[in-house]
Amino acid sequence: xxxxxxxxxxxxxxxxxxxxxxxxxxxxxxxxxxxxxxxxxxxxxxxxxxxxxxxxxxxxxxxxxxxxxxxxxxxxxxxxxxxxxxxxxxxxxxxxxxxxxxxxxxxxxxxxxxxxxxxxxxxxxxxxxxxxxxxxxxxxxxxxxxxxxxxxxxxxxxxxxxxxxxxxxxxxxxxxxxxxxxxxxxxxxxxxxxxxxxxxxxxxxxxxxxxxxxxxxxxx
Numbered sequence: 065x066x067x068x069x070x071x072x073x074x075x076x077x078x079x080x081x082x083x084x085x086x087x088x089x090x091x092x093x094x095x096x097x098x099x100x101x102x103x104x105x106x107x108x109x110x111x112x113x114x115x116x117x118x119x120x121x122x123x124x125x126x127x128x129x130x131x132x133x134x135x136x137x138x139x140x141x142x143x144x145x146x147x148x149x150x151x152x153x154x155x156x157x158x159x160x161x162x163x164x165x166x167x168x169x170x171x172x173x174x175x176x177x178x179x180x181x182x183x184x185x186x187x188x189x190x191x192x193x194x195x196x197x198x199x200x201x202x203x204x205x206x207x208x209x210x211x212x213x214x215x216x217x218x219x220x221x222x223x224x225x226x227x228x229x230x231x232x233x234x235x236x237x238x239x240x241x242x243x244x245x246x247x248x249x250x251x252x253x254x255x256x257x258x259x260x261x262x263x264x265x266x267x268x269x270x271x272x273x274x275x276x277x278x279x280x281x282x283x284x
Contacts (some may be wrong), residue, residue, distance in 0.1 A: 077120035081105035138175035145215035153191035157184040198251035199269035209255035
């Protein structure tokens with residue numbers, strides 16, 4: 065992890081953090097103006113990196129390098145509702161700086177090493193028309209077991225509106241597509257929580273337009 069305090073003498077700098085061996089692996093670019101700016105970069109792979117400006121004249125005030133503490137994130141991937149997903153898709157983790165780490169899926173499982181202490185958005189690559197259900201935003205502070213559930217977008221395909229039905233008896237299944245299932249709810253919880261365990265608060269989650277942030281006594 066590298067932190068840089070820098071300004072542009074002419075107000076038009078583009079600061080690069082680039083893998084010196086293969087720029088295609090990583091070449092982060094951040095625009096910098098005349099004010100001192102703090103930039104944070106994380107190397108996505110081990111190797112030699114170079115920092116440079118391709119436009120203006122930068123002034124570097126301080127550069128701090130720290131070893132990243134990595135955490136392993138791994139789990140099962142359920143594609144029961146996405147049986148025709150391409151075989152070469154990947155699970156992608158993107159931190160708040162826009163840096164990405166990806167993992168392929170082998171025999172229904174994945175594993176990836178991520179810098180701990182960051183928050184990541186989880187997405188799919190190479191799987192247009194499919195999405196991860198449940199929460200796709202997670203803070204990683206330690207080794208984490210995280211199971212994922214993937215479904216085909218608009219899988220019902222019957223023209224009815226999708227709803228998230230938590231058991232309201234007034235909803236008529238002939239008028240709506242109920243997207244909430246036992247598998248989806250279980251995917252919101254850490255894998256260490258056994259399905260059926262009592263006294264476990266509903267975790268935070270975001271799915272499309274539906275989101276929930278828990279409190280001391282969780283209610284939807």
